[in-house]
Amino acid sequence: MTDIRRNVPVLEQLAVLKRGVVDLVTEEDLKTKLERGTPLRVKLGADPTRPDLHLGHAVILRKMRQFQDLGHKVIMLIGDFTAMIGDPSGKSKTRPPLTLEETRANAVSYLEQCKLVLRSDPEVLEVRFNGEWLEPMGYADIIRLASKYTVARILERDDFTKRLAAGTPVQMHELLYPLTQGYDSVALEADVELGGTDQLFNNLVGRALQRDYGQAAQVVMTLPLLVGLDGVEKMSKSLDNYIGLTDEAHEMFAKLMKVPDTLLLNYFTLLTDLSEARIEELLAGHPVTAHRELARAVTAWLHPEADLDAAEERYKAVAKGGIPENIPSVTVPTEELNADGVVGLFRLVALAGLEPSNGAARKLIQNRGLKVNGEAATDPQTAVTIPAEGLVLQKGKDKFVRLLPAT
């Protein structure tokens, strides 16, 4: 890990920090804060209801890391208290209430994943929970907080405007959440708040509230929402167009090789340190070369220990329809075999962990999603004998498991 660079000239810091940024409110304020010469407090709000991070999150975490590399302190704010409340009206599926245990477990997993990108030493990483200041707040405190902001400004938020216009109910408490989130910035005395472009409004509330509470207003910096592998929608786990932060190196490499050409510039800018000149050069050349460079850079970043050549070899073998060398193996227990020493193919798929149940395994085969030793399977009931050298099951393009007989 490289050392933290301190006292980097302000203009040089600005050049690094502005890369890939969409909104910067305001550059002037950021400059003034950097000129102060003391470390900035850089806030990122984490949603502990969604603990699975992907490259979309990594875009923002990279920016946080850039702040750390320049000696600034990043603050991961876990909304534990708000997560416990969730949406008490029960109308939002995106905000189911969590128990304190769930929230804490999610927070631990969230932070672990963040540390794949962030420096974890306490000088540049602070983790806070908003229950710290929300739990003791009373009615009078909330009235005082709410008095700082006008209804008109809250309703300017795009989704509120649209829902009210469409006659879709907006519950009163939803209006309080942006204020709460803004108050978090007051409590943390944040100098900068980072977020996706969808957080611009909320983070500007924080900026305004800090002024009302007599603090210097935080700089609001937004980064693009990364488009997923489908080339259309924002990367998200539920759309299955994502590359997980904890995906294995070979998986990550293979997925990156499939990024749509139109997104290459975006991915290079947001997920690598390649210079603009180099990116331009790559985009002008053959797309496979560009993809290869992207896949190597991102995989090396998130898996510093990985053997990139092996990952690439494996990708090529699979692309040609071959079977890669290092694949996981599962031994089939003898009690799974029937009197003739055979077992149903669907059962092997389930035992291999390629599908969660026998039913799902049957469906996979019926849908032509499985190969056995490279040949497409058609009948879930096929009786299979497992040879001593094993049998390779392949689900889709890149999921392989070798089944071995019990000895």
Add this chain to the structure above:
Amino acid sequence: MTDIRRNVPVLEQLAVLKRGVVDLVTEEDLKTKLERGTPLRVKLGADPTRPDLHLGHAVILRKMRQFQDLGHKVIMLIGDFTAMIGDPSGKSKTRPPLTLEETRANAVSYLEQCKLVLRSDPEVLEVRFNGEWLEPMGYADIIRLASKYTVARILERDDFTKRLAAGTPVQMHELLYPLTQGYDSVALEADVELGGTDQLFNNLVGRALQRDYGQAAQVVMTLPLLVGLDGVEKMSKSLDNYIGLTDEAHEMFAKLMKVPDTLLLNYFTLLTDLSEARIEELLAGHPVTAHRELARAVTAWLHPEADLDAAEERYKAVAKGGIPENIPSVTVPTEELNADGVVGLFRLVALAGLEPSNGAARKLIQNRGLKVNGEAATDPQTAVTIPAEGLVLQKGKDKFVRLLPAT
């Protein structure tokens, strides 16, 4: 004082309770609740920032008293907690924050005045303070409360709609107050809430919230806002078109004699028990007879001990330009006299307490608002000698003070 009448048939109760009412949401619900046969809990929210009550308030207090006379329990709810918070944005002049001491002092004075109309025995009068349930509420409770109501419904309130349309700021906390007021009904398990027509919206919020909290919805009953002596504006102290609940009997009588003819029906209906037939008869007759009946009925109600004949005599004397018999007297200290034994007329006005300062006294005389022994005064500087029998100053039509020399 008449006895409480219990077990009055529901239809008879309804007839009394509906008199003068503007909104009744719903009559069916009220009937059902009365049929229950147990005393209803009838809530009235009191604003301890405005402790001076007038006949406008008496309209609602009379209705509360009617409930008491039928054996129901009225609950005076003092918004002590909300008054202490006031309008923390400082933008509303109508909601200055009060200290706990001010709030309590106001509440005591408020309740004393209410008891001029209400029965005070605890079986039918309960006094509560909303700090009881608001003080212990935390952030999570408020989010839960807010989740019960939609933004669209809150914004339907007339003044919010108008202010938002006009671009006049509405602070977020103002949206929380109707919810709070509604929650008071939940905490009190109110069966009925009374208020002026301007409270219809807020009280319907309480009705809706009770349902959300699993209670039977309160009946909302509104009464007209009484028009003041100017015949145009709602009665209010600041417009000086009011008759105070604590005005002296002769003052009250005289003011009632000046109620505009167009308001007589209203005043009779809302402030007396006269039958519809009797009211009709009076309105068809000579207006002075109607005024006299109104003045006697209302004065007798609020000053049961008063000598109505004396009040009427005094009124007549003043109306003829005479000086009434029993008027307050003030002795002028010798140190106020100059070397010649005289004193400036303006100074006497101030000493008599007819104006708060010498400046205001000068202005009164310049504006031809003062008579001395029945003659209009013109010059504030007139040097006056006070004769042994005294000197009568008269401000307007009905304010008299006799000044006496020190002996």
